[in-house]
Amino acid sequence: MEKTVPHPYLGRQFIGYVVNSDFSEASQDRIAELQQKFRDQFGNALIISSPETLHITLMDWLAPLVDYGRDKDKIFKEIFEEYDRVVEKSVEDIGPIDVRFGTIGVGSEAIFLTGKDEGQYQTIRERFLGQVSLLPNTKMPPKIIHTTIARFSTVMDLQPVRDFATTQLISFDETINNFRLLRSADTTMDAKKIIKRYYLK
Numbered sequence: 630m631e632k633t634v635p636h637p638y639l640g641r642q643f644i645g646y647v648v649n650s651d652f653s654e655a656s657q658d659r660i661a662e663l664q665q666k667f668r669d670q671f672g673n674a675l676i677i678s679s680p681e682t683l684h685i686t687l688m689d690w691l692a693p694l695v696d697y698g699r700d701k702d703k704i705f706k707e708i709f710e711e712y713d714r715v716v717e718k719s720v721e722d723i724g725p726i727d728v729r730f731g732t733i734g735v736g737s738e739a740i741f742l743t744g745k746d747e748g749q750y751q752t753i754r755e756r757f758l759g760q761v762s763l764l765p766n767t768k769m770p771p772k773i774i775h776t777t778i779a780r781f782s783t784v785m786d787l788q789p790v791r792d793f794a795t796t797q798l799i800s801f802d803e804t805i806n807n808f809r810l811l812r813s814a815d816t817t818m819d820a821k822k823i824i825k826r827y828y829l830k
Contacts, residue, residue, distance in 0.1 A: 630786050630787075630788060631787040631788065632735060632737070632784050632785065632786060632787060633674075633737055633738075633781040633785050633786075633787050633790070634737045634784075635739045635776070635780075635781050635782055635783055635784060636676055636738070636780040636781060636782065638830055639747050640715050641768070642741075642814055643690075643694055643813075644693065644701045644702070644813070644823075645689065645693030645694075645701070645787075645812075645813045645814070646689070646690040646691040646701065646760075646810070646811070646812055646813075646816055647686060647688070647689050647690065647691075647692075647693070647810075647813055648686075648688050648689075648690065648716065648808050648809065648810050648811075648827070649686045649687055649808065649809060649811065650663075650683055650684060650685045650687065650807065650808050651681075651683065651684055651809065652680075652683050652684070652776070652803060652806045653803065653804075654680075654778075655675060655780045655801075656683075656801055656803050657680035657681075657683060658680075659799065660680070660742070660776075660778055660799075661680055661781055663733075663801040664677050664678070664778055664779060665777075665796060667679075667740060667779055667790075667793070667795060667797075669793060670791075670793050671685045671785075671790065672673060673782060673783075674781060674782055674785055674825050675740070675779045675780070675781060675782065675784050676779060676780045676781070676782050677778070677779050678777060678778055678779060678780075681731035682815060683776055683778070684776060685728070685738070685744070685774055685775070685805070686770075686771060687750065687753065687754065687770065687808050688754060688757060688770040689763075689768050689770070690705070690708065690712055690765050690767075690810075691705060691708075691764070691767065692766070692768045694768075695766045695767060695768070696756075697766075698703075698830075702812075705763060705812075706763070707770065707808070709760065712761060712788050713760050713810075715757055715760045715829055716753075716757060716810075717759075717781045717827065718756070719752075719753045719757050719759070720753055720808070722829050723752070723753060723829050724829055724830065725805060725806050726746050726749045726750070726804070726805040726829060727746065727803075727804055727805075727806050728744040728745065728746045728774055728802065728804075728805060729744055729745050729746075729800075729801075729802050729805065730742050730743070730776075730786055730799060730800070730801055730804045731744070731745075731746040731799065731800045731801075732744075732761060732799075733747050733797055734794075735787065735790050735791045735794045735801060737787055738780060738781065739778075739779065739780045739781070739796065740777070740778050740779040740780075741774060741775045741776060741777045741778060741824035742776050742778060743773055743774060743775045744754055744774040744775070744803070745754070745774065746774060750771065750774050754770040754822040757770075758770070758829075765795055767779050780828065784802075790824055794809050805829065806828065806829055807827055807828045807829060808827045808829075809823050809824065809825075809826055809827075810823070810824045810825040810826070810827070811823055811824065812824060
């Protein structure tokens with residue numbers, strides 16, 4: 630039987646430079662209600678993401694879990710001008726993005742929500758990758774729109790979590806007005822610094 634994989638990086642520092650978007654307070658509240666239901670069911674077996682850390686990843690510039698062999702802050706200064714210019718160009722004709730969240734996913738490492746837009750996320754990612762060659766071993770941008778709402782703290786059977794997820798409903802719309810370029814210092818986004826916002830007009 631498939632088992633959960635405990636989150637191996639909790640409390641450890643991992644510097645990364647990422648572009649993502651956050652959630653409105655209304656959406657945070659809806660997600661928090663769902664998180665509480667999972668917490669009530671599975672207790673301390675879950676590590677629940679706090680509302681202010683919830684995010685949708687657009688792409689990594691320097692992935693938190695990758696060792697590039699050099700100081701990431703120095704690398705960031707070297708790549709910023711090119712990456713920044715390409716992101717600006719990639720979003721210049723993209724207006725606010727309406728994303729509908731309505732699916733709960735459960736993998737061996739996390740519980741997550743997936744959403745759908747009209748293709749804008751993928752368009753931006755493809756435009757960026759058409760102009761920029763990411764550094765070796767950098768994680769490629771995801772092909773889906775998702776947000777992680779919980780990870781696992783212990784090894785347990787995965788099927789009961791999946792079964793419980795099928796009994797829960799979530800449905801809300803989130804309008805993405807901007808993306809944030811962040812320097813993150815951990816994998817949960819608790820420690821982050823906003824460097825720049827890319828506004829969708």
